[in-house]
Amino acid sequence: MIKAKKSLGQNFLIDQNILKKIVNIVEIKNKTILEIGPGTGNLTSHILSKEPKKVFVIEKDKNLALKLLNDFKDKIKIINKDILLINEKKLDDDKFVVFGNLPYNISTEILSKWILNLDKSKFWFSCLILMFQKEVAERIISKFNSSKYGRISILSNWKLDVKKICDIKSNSFSPRPKVNSSLLYFKPKQFFFDFDNPKNLEKVTKIFFNQRRKMLKKPFNQLFNGNIEIARKLNIDLSLRPQNLDFETYYKLVKEYESLRS
Numbered sequence: 593m594i595k596a597k598k599s600l601g602q603n604f605l606i607d608q609n610i611l612k613k614i615v616n617i618v619e620i621k622n623k624t625i626l627e628i629g630p631g632t633g634n635l636t637s638h639i640l641s642k643e644p645k646k647v648f649v650i651e652k653d654k655n656l657a658l659k660l661l662n663d664f665k666d667k668i669k670i671i672n673k674d675i676l677l678i679n680e681k682k683l684d685d686d687k688f689v690v691f692g693n694l695p696y697n698i699s700t701e702i703l704s705k706w707i708l709n710l711d712k713s714k715f716w717f718s719c720l721i722l723m724f725q726k727e728v729a730e731r732i733i734s735k736f737n738s739s740k741y742g743r744i745s746i747l748s749n750w751k752l753d754v755k756k757i758c759d760i761k762s763n764s765f766s767p768r769p770k771v772n773s774s775l776l777y778f779k780p781k782q783f784f785f786d787f788d789n790p791k792n793l794e795k796v797t798k799i800f801f802n803q804r805r806k807m808l809k810k811p812f813n814q815l816f817n818g819n820i821e822i823a824r825k826l827n828i829d830l831s832l833r834p835q836n837l838d839f840e841t842y843y844k845l846v847k848e849y850e851s852l853r854s
């Protein structure tokens with residue numbers, strides 16, 4: 593019997609209907625799959641039943657990695673490492689379909705790492721199907737003029753199209769987490785703004801959203817040294833709040849910020 597470790601965010605998905613639903617979202621047959629945090633292998637079994645070409649799993653917990661090895665033998669390639677330390681691009685030449693019932697304490701860190709580290713137009717995945725805490729999922733998918741809109745929505749939408757598949761109640765997991773969850777689907781965008789350094793997107797949104805209830809004027813002046821021309825050019829009313837600017841305006845602000853520095 594495996595005892596779940598709270599520190600590793602171990603809440604295993606046990607609802608068979610949900611597990612079946614997850615592996616029917618996209619075609620798995622003959623695809624190369626990457627699963628993050630396979631845990632006891634509940635989702636992994638369902639993935640294998642769909643006849644993928646190859647399955648890689650990344651599991652940090654040594655005991656679980658040993659159990660997976662024992663249960664699945666050479667049907668999957670097990671990487672007993674921390675996902676945050678993996679260079680996914682080096683795992684395989686095929687594009688991955690990625691599944692993950694992510695450990696919630698690092699879920700946004702994983703997503704941010706993936707988006708920030710993508711090479712210009714080379715995506716190492718064809719899609720991501722990921723479970724988040726419901727409240728975090730709402731922040732990821734939210735659009736401007738919403739109180740949930742913020743840094744992670746702007747970062748996600750930069751290179752990915754995002755949609756919610758469904759909400760999942762906490763009683764679908766064991767042990768049962770305190771929060772509900774949502775399953776999100778991400779697909780690479782064909783066109784997106786090209787930044788000199790993606791870190792500048794983080795920098796700009798951080799300065800704006802650290803003061804989310806203040807007028808835009810203050811963070812704007814902080815970034816552009818009072819250069820009002822840029823606000824005029826982008827049609828920004830500086831008496832609005834950070835949540836009132838749409839995605840594209842943020843990406844344009846990053847371009848302006850970068851051009852001032854080059």
Ligand code: SAH
Pocket residue numbers: 600601602603604605606628629630631632633634635650651652653656673674675676692693694695698
């Ligand atoms: N997918 C499984 C378990 C999800 S729980 C299921 O649905 O049943 C989250 C899993 O991620 C756990 O197995 C946990 O050990 C693993 N994990 C936690 N932190 C990790 C990290 N940094 N890198 C890789 N795996 C991690």
